[in-house]
Amino acid sequence: MRIDITVNGTPESHDVEARTLLVYYLRDAVGLTGTNVGCDTTSCGACTVLLNGQSVKSCTVLAAQVAGDEVTTIEGMALEDGRMHPIQQAFQECHGLQCGYCTPGMVMAIASLLAENPEPTEEYIRLGLEGNLCRCTGYHNIVAAALAAGGAPEMHQ
């Protein structure tokens, strides 16, 4: 079936099976491999993208379910002038990534958390990331990055 989804502002139209998960639509059909698959039980969050601005686990969404909707992936996070988004910037400054596999999902999850609460506490961030697993960083710097990004001026424009 033909599924049309706007991805990072670009209309995409691809023939996929009904059972094609959104994560595979993005990776295989659209060719955006930044979003990763880390598990098969909706546990790890590596596949997190924004759906109409809200974080969702793209491994637990059929592409067919979001036909006509807007999806944002890590590849679409840069600012209009090409600079890294404040969250991406904060991740670099805080050393918030090591192997990078959970990182796109983390960035997207945090984007959603900050959109819903622009002045987060550490507790809010930690609980908010309960569905995003990381094995390398111990989360310390990821949380620091999220809090730093929360304070960035570009986040509040």
Add this chain to the structure above:
Amino acid sequence: MIPASFDYVRVGSAEEAIGLLSEHGEDAKLLAGGHSLLPLMKLRLAQPALLVDIGPLRELSYVTEEKDYLAVGALTRHHDIATSALTLSSAPLLAHVAGQIGDPQVRHRGTIGGSICHGDPASDLPAVLLALGATFVARGPNGQREIDAKDFFVSFFEVALTPDELLVEIRVPRARDALWGFEKLTKRAQDWAIVGAVAVRSASGVGVGLINMGPVPLRSSAVEAAVLSGANAAEAAQFAAEGTEPSADFNGSVTYRQHVARVLVRRALEKAGV
């Protein structure tokens, strides 16, 4: 990781969905948020021939105030219930519980209807709605009927809907002055409850619900009776394990779960002002 193949239909109305359920019976499954069904399908534990996608029926997503109850559309997402000003003021317990189901991503997709129709005794909402004395409105080919929460959860993963019925609304009796407590024991924040307890106390009575203490979500009538006869939280909680059949696994033996049920019920009652 990849579900077995299936046919997929995106419906434009509740009637269309009901029609498809009538036509296909057990071969068809409703798809709402997908966060109970798709995980099963990805592990091939469920292989429905037809998915009826009711997600687009946004007219079934609402929180409105009726005379005696708060009306919540079955397709209202957990996040929307948790953040709705109306839920927060009229049924804060419901807002609280909806706000801690799964994780933020799950809450952006999962719906209250999908969650309770799944019939999982380890889910948070069923026990809470039981304790709140909620009713559920089901629509079928022959019209609409209201089902009491206490009659809804029939057995393990089985609810009192016929194969051709669609849950459309959840009705939560209004009790603005209700005090409540919700206690859940988990190992990790994102885990299902090892045991959970909810207590609601208002002018109209007391409701105590238990999560994961049997094949279905439970209302603890023994505890409720004790409270109504004047027992304090600690005294009433002693009855928490009565009528329960918790299973044993590496997270908890039967003895442990029954003990924890007593502890959590006591704490929930205390928070509910008992």
Add this chain to the structure above:
Amino acid sequence: MSILGNRVLRREDPKFLTVGGTYVADLALPGSVHVTFVRSSMAHARVVSVDSTNARAMAGVLAVYTNDDLGMAKFPTVMGMTNEAMAPPMLASGTVRYVGEPIAAIVAESREIAEDALEQVVVEYEPLKVVIDPVQARTDEDLLFPDAGTNTSFSLDFGGDETLFDDCDVVVELALVNQRVAPCPLEVRSAAAHTSEDGRLEFNSSTQAPHGVRDALATFLGLEPDQVHVVTPDVGGGFGAKASVYPEDIVVGWCAQKLGRPVRWTETRSESMLGLGHGRAQIQHVRIGGSREGVVQAYRIEVLQDSGAYAGFGTVLPFMTRVMTSGPYKIPKAECASVSVVTNSTPTTAYRGAGRPEATAAIERIMDVFAREIDLDPAELRRRNLIGKDDFPYTTPTETVYDVGDYHRALDLALEVAGYDDLRAEQARRRATGDVRQLGIGLSCYVEITNGLPDGEFGAVEVRPDGKVIVRTGTSPHGQGHVTAWSMLVAEQLGVAIEDIEVVHGDTDIVPRGAGTMGSRSLQIGGAAVNQAAVDVVEKAKDLAADLLEADREDIVLNKANGSFHVVGTPAVSRSWAELGEAAAKDGNPLFAEVDLASPGPTFPFGTHISVVEVDTETGKVDLLRHVAVDDAGRIISPLLAEGQVHGGIAQGVAQALLEEVVYDLEGNPLTSTLVDYSFISAAELPSYETRFTETPTPVNALGAKGIGESGTIGSTPAVHNAVCDAVVHLGVRHIDMPTTPIRVWNAINDAATGDESSKGGR
């Protein structure tokens, strides 16, 4: 001003943050087919038949292969030390011995068809007796390998000194479990292969050791090593479990050769939970003896190591446990003996610490029990027994020679950062009031061995005519930031900008040899090799500059501020790296140096961790409130990277203490084979950490650096574990086994309260 020791941001990050890394599953391989594996659903059974008729008849299924089709030898023993009969076959051969063991390979046009085909393969089993408990396996009553005549895969038979504890006034014993855990890198195993036009096997692997993969493929597929080209792209974590080659990797290579098409394989997480090696899995008996004043005089540990179904690297981990038997203490007499046995479970392998966390966890736990026995504060007991800073090099009773350390300094700093006295006061207050929520304070003093294997490492530096520097390394980073760290080292030696340095790793054509990244070896041997190559290039450059500037060699100066060479006294007349690079290229003698650095030996990082937990005594739930870590890895080249390694290590260490455990039922069915059931720790269970470094440079290598990658894990687990036990010790609880889940903690409290001995240890 030196760049070393500074907080340099990672050069790797922009790509990962903007478009994501390129992992094996991301590689574009047009025309590739997909492999998936039929895996055993039985823990122990004879495979009567594998019926793939229906699968092979499906549209899009190219083939289904079993072990007979492959015709390949078994895997070798581990370094010649393990029982040969217990080496794993490529695919199951007649008998399956663990749930998840690969039985057949399905090759299909797409991932979807491959998964559909899985359901069409019918395996008929004849069940055999399942042995899941290592204690039961040890009796040899039921054998996994009848031909072997035993279930013992490896043993270390040292000691047996009956007089070990004769002079001890106080002797304390403890049985404890260092439970089986799953490494769970976020990226599961993944490989891809195709044969090139010139007949070479091109292979991509999510591995920690690309050259090891190359050599294994060559051996098993009957190729010369130079006929195999391995390219390891970005790797999403390894933690030791991806340091060895798996049967699936070889089968993927074999399929590519057989079918003449590109083949790719990416397992699912559920498969990975069964197929990727598990960690730890030791049952330990420890005994400690000493004086009433708290001087430890003797220590013995007996280890029963669970190999899993086949003898892989996990089998020999007790070797490393033995190396670190006596920890950071000056115990005059200590022994370690071990037996490794096979059981019907996933084979065990190296996992962050690989044998050393087990050693530390055991001695740190019994130190606390000993402290309690003689009514001495646990910190004070450690202070009295730590090796003094003037005692190095120090030879332990198990003949390990520690290089250098200041253990007391780490202990003091940790106690200070933690506010130890205030914590004890708060604990006393809560005990006095019988607070439902009790406070537990746990310590761990550790020392560990890094770069413990004898491999050297390859490093090469070349300056191009345009002044750009190419660095090649035999290490294989998968998150550790070697590109940044080796750039820093080379920038420091050459005086070039980091941005002008390219670091290449993971390609066996470009990097001719390498031992990869594991065992916290990379900086001290890989970075050191690169550093030496840079030093050598500077020397060559000085030769060339002397020539070009017509001066004496001794008068040539490298001005690192601007990366140029001049004659001492006349800085205005200089040659830049680019000019020298160009001149060298014209001469046909490029500015290039290659080093195969022999290992100067292991180094021993150390530290003290202190953990503060709160235990809900009514439910047994544990909350980690604080975790303090003082670690010393010698000279710190990159504080940013070192700290990140400690953080990650702490999370895994805490996870083992509190949450994670691989569980099998009595029939060998795994109960924790998804991330729903396996308690992979999240940010919600952890606080921010309080970390400090002390720096006691090691004389062992030129950098003065020790490894840090595994210290966080080794130091943290016992601290957290001790904290939980400490929280309820006043209630009569002597010990609780890990993970200290709510039910374990509550059982221990309840048993102590009712005087019930039956679940001693809280299991």
